Amino acid sequence: MKAHPVFDGGRLRATVFRPRRKKLFVSFRQRVGAPGSFDEPRPVMGFVTRSFAHLHIQSRENDWFINDETEALEAALSRFVERYDEVAAMGFSMGGYGALRFARALRIDRILAISPQVSIDPEVVPFDRRYRGEADGWDGALGTLEGRGTQMRGAVLVDPFKRMDVEHGRMIRALFPRLTLVMLPCGGHPATRVIRQGGRFDWLKTDLAEGLADPREIGRVHRDVRRRSESYWLHLAEIARYRGREGLAQRAEAEAEALTERA
Secondary structure, three states: OOEEEEEEOOOEEEEEEOOOOOEEEEEEOOOOOOOOOOOOOOOOHHHHOOOEEEEEEEEOOOOOOOOOOHHHHHHHHHHHHHHOOEEEEEEEOHHHHHHHHOHHHHOOOEEEEEOOOOOOOOOOOOOOOOOOOOOOOOOHHHHOOOOOOOOOEEEEEEOOOOHHHHHHHHHHHHHOOOEEEEEOOOOOOOOOHHHHHOOOHHHHHHHHHOOOOOOHHHHHHHHHHHHHOHHHHHHHHHHHHHOOOHHHHHHHHHHHHHHHHHO
């Protein structure tokens, strides 16, 4: 499937598959362990097979898409999306922030932001020190989500045991009031690990493609599949042990071990 360039900068890149369709799905690169180059983009077939064009946006570095090409990318995206009747987006962590940051330019109708950040600016999120290295030289005016709110619907998915992710989610919810904050206990970071291990991640993409009628349904699916997720049990064991509940920790570890043996 041919990839068509929408923006081809030295630091930011946007590529689209099947651009002539009337519906658009947008994905964003998340924070990576070895930044410094662009990935080869691949179409998300769960959307392409449902008659969506697929736009993938990347940053070469872990800079949350904030650099000297941000405004040029934003202008290019604004021009590009004029042809589409419907826009859906999904992003994980840094990618979730990207979806929120470019929501207005992309005219996003609905979104799934999974464990996103509201900012990495130490002045905005003094409680979160995880990304201080990437925040060096951060442009607060360019990176703020304030004033970028739209009428888009959707959900911010977080693990309630990830305290910093929850705080980011609450701050995002204040800026984008039509988004629903959905808690996925022991989901981790990103918070959809249990849904993925439980074999329902394709359902999540389908739900977004078909309109995301009730974001709370994501929480119900998470509860239905958590017993089939090794990640869920290991995370639960870690939390239980930290809280002094050794019996629960041992039971959770036994459940995780049983899943491993059956795999």
